[in-house]
Amino acid sequence: xTREPRVTVWNEYRHEQANPVVAGIYPEGxxxxxxxxxxxxxxxVATATLDEPEHGLTAAxxxxxxxxxxxxxxxxxEVADEVVxxxxxxxxxxxxxxxxxxxxxxxxxxALMGTGCDLKWREAGERERLWVxxxxxxxxxxxxxxxxxxxxxxxxxxxxxxxxxxxxxxxxFQGGEVFRSGCTWRRGQGRIAYLRPGHETYPTYHHGEIQxxxxxxxxxxxxxxxxxxxxGNQAPxxxxxN
Amino acid sequence: xTREPRVTVWNEYRHEQANPVVAGIYPEGxxxxxxxxxxxxxxxVATATLDEPEHGLTAAxxxxxxxxxxxxxxxxxEVADEVVxxxxxxxxxxxxxxxxxxxxxxxxxxALMGTGCDLKWREAGERERLWVxxxxxxxxxxxxxxxxxxxxxxxxxxxxxxxxxxxxxxxxFQGGEVFRSGCTWRRGQGRIAYLRPGHETYPTYHHGEIQxxxxxxxxxxxxxxxxxxxxGNQAPxxxxxN
Amino acid sequence: xTREPRVTVWNEYRHEQANPVVAGIYPEGxxxxxxxxxxxxxxxVATATLDEPEHGLTAAxxxxxxxxxxxxxxxxxEVADEVVxxxxxxxxxxxxxxxxxxxxxxxxxxALMGTGCDLKWREAGERERLWVxxxxxxxxxxxxxxxxxxxxxxxxxxxxxxxxxxxxxxxxFQGGEVFRSGCTWRRGQGRIAYLRPGHETYPTYHHGEIQxxxxxxxxxxxxxxxxxxxxGNQAPxxxxxN
Amino acid sequence: xTREPRVTVWNEYRHEQANPVVAGIYPEGxxxxxxxxxxxxxxxVATATLDEPEHGLTAAxxxxxxxxxxxxxxxxxEVADEVVxxxxxxxxxxxxxxxxxxxxxxxxxxALMGTGCDLKWREAGERERLWVxxxxxxxxxxxxxxxxxxxxxxxxxxxxxxxxxxxxxxxxFQGGEVFRSGCTWRRGQGRIAYLRPGHETYPTYHHGEIQxxxxxxxxxxxxxxxxxxxxGNQAPxxxxxN
Numbered sequence: 001x002t003r004e005p006r007v008t009v010w011n012e013y014r015h016e017q018a019n020p021v022v023a024g025i026y027p028e029g030x031x032x033x034x035x036x037x038x039x040x041x042x043x044x045v046a047t048a049t050l051d052e053p054e055h056g057l058t059a060a061x062x063x064x065x066x067x068x069x070x071x072x073x074x075x076x077x078e079v080a081d082e083v084v085x086x087x088x089x090x091x092x093x094x095x096x097x098x099x100x101x102x103x104x105x106x107x108x109x110x111a112l113m114g115t116g117c118d119l120k121w122r123e124a125g126e127r128e129r130l131w132v133x134x135x136x137x138x139x140x141x142x143x144x145x146x147x148x149x150x151x152x153x154x155x156x157x158x159x160x161x162x163x164x165x166x167x168x169x170x171x172x173f174q175g176g177e178v179f180r181s182g183c184t185w186r187r188g189q190g191r192i193a194y195l196r197p198g199h200e201t202y203p204t205y206h207h208g209e210i211q212x213x214x215x216x217x218x219x220x221x222x223x224x225x226x227x228x229x230x231x232g233n234q235a236p237x238x239x240x241x242n
Numbered sequence: 243x244t245r246e247p248r249v250t251v252w253n254e255y256r257h258e259q260a261n262p263v264v265a266g267i268y269p270e271g272x273x274x275x276x277x278x279x280x281x282x283x284x285x286x287v288a289t290a291t292l293d294e295p296e297h298g299l300t301a302a303x304x305x306x307x308x309x310x311x312x313x314x315x316x317x318x319x320e321v322a323d324e325v326v327x328x329x330x331x332x333x334x335x336x337x338x339x340x341x342x343x344x345x346x347x348x349x350x351x352x353a354l355m356g357t358g359c360d361l362k363w364r365e366a367g368e369r370e371r372l373w374v375x376x377x378x379x380x381x382x383x384x385x386x387x388x389x390x391x392x393x394x395x396x397x398x399x400x401x402x403x404x405x406x407x408x409x410x411x412x413x414x415f416q417g418g419e420v421f422r423s424g425c426t427w428r429r430g431q432g433r434i435a436y437l438r439p440g441h442e443t444y445p446t447y448h449h450g451e452i453q454x455x456x457x458x459x460x461x462x463x464x465x466x467x468x469x470x471x472x473x474g475n476q477a478p479x480x481x482x483x484n
Numbered sequence: 485x486t487r488e489p490r491v492t493v494w495n496e497y498r499h500e501q502a503n504p505v506v507a508g509i510y511p512e513g514x515x516x517x518x519x520x521x522x523x524x525x526x527x528x529v530a531t532a533t534l535d536e537p538e539h540g541l542t543a544a545x546x547x548x549x550x551x552x553x554x555x556x557x558x559x560x561x562e563v564a565d566e567v568v569x570x571x572x573x574x575x576x577x578x579x580x581x582x583x584x585x586x587x588x589x590x591x592x593x594x595a596l597m598g599t600g601c602d603l604k605w606r607e608a609g610e611r612e613r614l615w616v617x618x619x620x621x622x623x624x625x626x627x628x629x630x631x632x633x634x635x636x637x638x639x640x641x642x643x644x645x646x647x648x649x650x651x652x653x654x655x656x657f658q659g660g661e662v663f664r665s666g667c668t669w670r671r672g673q674g675r676i677a678y679l680r681p682g683h684e685t686y687p688t689y690h691h692g693e694i695q696x697x698x699x700x701x702x703x704x705x706x707x708x709x710x711x712x713x714x715x716g717n718q719a720p721x722x723x724x725x726n
Numbered sequence: 727x728t729r730e731p732r733v734t735v736w737n738e739y740r741h742e743q744a745n746p747v748v749a750g751i752y753p754e755g756x757x758x759x760x761x762x763x764x765x766x767x768x769x770x771v772a773t774a775t776l777d778e779p780e781h782g783l784t785a786a787x788x789x790x791x792x793x794x795x796x797x798x799x800x801x802x803x804e805v806a807d808e809v810v811x812x813x814x815x816x817x818x819x820x821x822x823x824x825x826x827x828x829x830x831x832x833x834x835x836x837a838l839m840g841t842g843c844d845l846k847w848r849e850a851g852e853r854e855r856l857w858v859x860x861x862x863x864x865x866x867x868x869x870x871x872x873x874x875x876x877x878x879x880x881x882x883x884x885x886x887x888x889x890x891x892x893x894x895x896x897x898x899f900q901g902g903e904v905f906r907s908g909c910t911w912r913r914g915q916g917r918i919a920y921l922r923p924g925h926e927t928y929p930t931y932h933h934g935e936i937q938x939x940x941x942x943x944x945x946x947x948x949x950x951x952x953x954x955x956x957x958g959n960q961a962p963x964x965x966x967x968n
Binding site for chain 2: 576595596597598599600602603604605606608610638640641642644646647649658659660661669670671672713714715716717718719720721722724
Binding site: 387415 | 858859860861882885897903
């Protein structure tokens with residue numbers, strides 16, 4: 001019925017070059033691991049990374065992007081404010097954003113949320129169980145009622161985000177914490193999804209159910225195609241006289 | 243990407259047989275007027291009416307329905323409770339429901355909402371302006387920022403519904419009222435949309451933008467395809483010992 | 485600033501009379517255990533139980549009730565439909581409802597939700613951790629960021645409720661499940677809170693933090709005092725002519 | 727039951743000194759007109775204005791403020807970024823914010839929303855009708871189901887805000903537009919209300935129902951008193967071994 005969205009996967013791409021463990025799991029970078037299953041589903045996917053000029057997020061690239069997938073972790077501060085403002089404008093104008101894992105602390109996510117976006121965390125390779133709490137949400141299509149990840153970083157509440165418009169996944173962690181792991185928000189004409197899993201030292205993005213989750217989120221976040229709203233001073237549509 | 247939903251349009255089909263004004267506007271019934279643009283868009287559409295056996299909503303028919311569109315007005319009380327319960331179960335199981343205009347007072351809508359669903363009204367052929375208040379919502383696809391209906395029945399607040407999960411249209415009426423005219427809710431695995439326009443004595447369902455609105459709502463309400471949740475007594479997934 | 489709400493605590497009051505374990509924990513009934521800390525906080529509290537005439541919920545009693553607290557478990561089916569309808573009307577008219585634990589399956593809660601309200605469960609005396617996921621919600625006043633209950637019944641997702649208007653508590657269970665344990669909804673002029681804890685074979689309602697939680701919920705659910713909306717046919721407020 | 731919040735009313739205070747029409751309506755400034763009915767209700771109210779040092783919003787003043795009321799219009803750009811950041815931190819930490827009318831375009835409101843916050847407008851002295859769409863919301867206490875303002879500036883949709891957590895007022899304007907005029911959001915531990923009315927050239931803040939609305943919003947926005955969430959690296963609460 002509708003065409004598939006054009007995707008750009010953005011990755012910080014630093015861990016893979018500095019940490020042999022991460023390089024072993026994602027030899028071509030997390031961006032390529034994220035792009036591959038989207039391409040296999042028939043989507044048109046480009047990639048962009050921090051160390052490219054303008055971080056690969058030129059006005060031209062964004063203009064051709066329906067949905068931007070974002071993975072960043074240790075270099076959030078190196079993302080230029082002009083690029084963040086450019087992405088922000090595009091999201092308000094209709095481009096979807098799928099923020100993954102530590103992207104919770106990226107400049108673009110924080111600017112769109114308006115909150116601190118902080119949380120609890122622990123790197124202990126513990127078990128995570130992601131429970132579907134809204135089986136009427138399209139991002140849960142084709143998923144079981146629970147996804148198990150044998151080893152993940154823990155993220156715990158309170159997660160300092162605005163109450164999500166929709167909450168569809170809640171995580172259980174072995175160490176005693178819970179987390180709102182699948183959330184959506186609408187901002188301007190844009191649609192935003194946050195998906196928790198994906199610490200760089202675990203093979204999470206090779207997990208088929210997580211790949212389905214990301215594919216669903218990308219499709220969900222595609223631009224809607226409503227008219228751009230008019231702003232500013234307006235003549236009356238109806239007579240004002242008495 | 244996904245196949246189009248299979249639709250059943252349900253219509254009370256009484257006004258058209260009793261009132262020449264309505265028969266003049268909808269000579270083949272409101273159900274056929276609703277079905278035609280959905281069929282033109284390529285959807286598979288059946289119809290059902292109150293006076294058919296089981297109101298046309300047999301278990302077999304519902305089993306083959308992805309989205310049920312509902313128009314009723316003066317005979318809500320004649321819809322059998324067993325049929326209402328059957329539809330209710332199917333919605334919780336994933337079938338979409340698009341409730342139109344006076345369906346706000348249907349048994350099925352009230353049962354799903356849990357509230358009185360009452361409102362203000364006036365039949366005076368006045369102008370209605372439907373404003374898009376959420377241009378990131380898929381049901382607004384392809385629509386202008388405002389739809390004008392030159393003659394409609396007025397519905398006014400307070401509309402006694404649960405706060406909608408999503409509110410995308412608010413109506414302005416010439417006589418001084420406003421109304422939440424485009425709303426969605428999720429219930430169980432099912433997706434529900436309410437669209438206000440469509441009083442039987444005005445040609446509202448021949449209006450192209452209203453036809454687009456209904457087509458969008460039908461597509462939005464299609465079953466998602468998540469796993470059916472497990473219920474009841476459960477063995478532990480993790481060891482309970484200390 | 486505002487006076488304290490007048491409360492009626494409704495209890496099925498059957499387990500306490502049939503099961504010595506429950507009688508040992510709640511010798512005067514769960515209703516008295518719930519009423520005591522509310523009274524200690526200065527609220528005016530009545531009680532009512534299933535086996536009283538009209539279940540103790542006469543029109544006169546409801547008329548003098550600002551907030552109704554509900555605990556029921558094994559005799560939901562014995563609550564008369566007329567009484568359920570009477571309570572339903574009062575909630576839509578502004579009376580608050582605080583539904584506790586197994587009240588998720590009560591007729592009144594299901595009627596207000598419009599969904600099946602089913603869930604997973606396990607009676608294994610396991611540890612529950614209730615995490616605050618919205619520290620801006622008044623029902624979390626005076627609470628720590630997590631409440632630990634050493635022994636409770638497990639309730640697990642998917643909990644078949646409408647997406648709550650507000651979600652402020654999520655439970656972690658030792659056996660691997662999570663649950664949306666503190667939720668609110670607004671229906672008509674009434675305010676509804678659901679609080680998960682309180683299986684009858686554990687001393688949960690003697691726990692000080694749980695008592696604070698219930699007191700907060702009762703205050704939150706008090707009637708607001710807005711004007712009762714007008715319904716039905718309306719004269720125009722503004723001229724309709726052109 | 728709870729003490730009244732301590733309030734600071736912040737006003738740009740420029741129109742009153744430059745425009746005789748505004749000075750005629752608010753001879754002591756909009757801040758004093760806003761403060762007077764709050765004081766009459768027994769609240770402790772301070773004021774602060776743009777041209778004071780640090781705009782009157784020192785760390786000490788904010789530390790003693792439970793709820794900040796904000797009115798600004800033509801000098802949003804003159805509010806120092808450091809002061810905006812200070813207020814932002816305080817809101818996330820629990821201070822309430824009541825943003826009035828043209829505060830929709832203030833730096834602090836935009837930072838908290840994450841969106842553009844733009845809208846349609848017209849200065850034509852037309853009639854506004856504010857309809858209560860959620861009579862279960864505390865900010866509607868003591869109000870009629872509709873407030874009429876004979877002369878106001880029009881604000882029209884689409885208003886570029888995040889979908890509000892709660893929507894309780896929708897405005898009708900004589901010229902054909904509608905607007906979401908009473909909205910709330912929760913951010914961090916803070917509570918935010920937006921109330922549309924209050925163009926400086928009309929005597930809106932002398933209107934008793936608007937004064938009730940603002941008083942209700944101030945009380946609603948008061949800090950809740952939940953525990954401050956813990957962040958960062960955490961030891962496990964439960965054993966991680968198998």
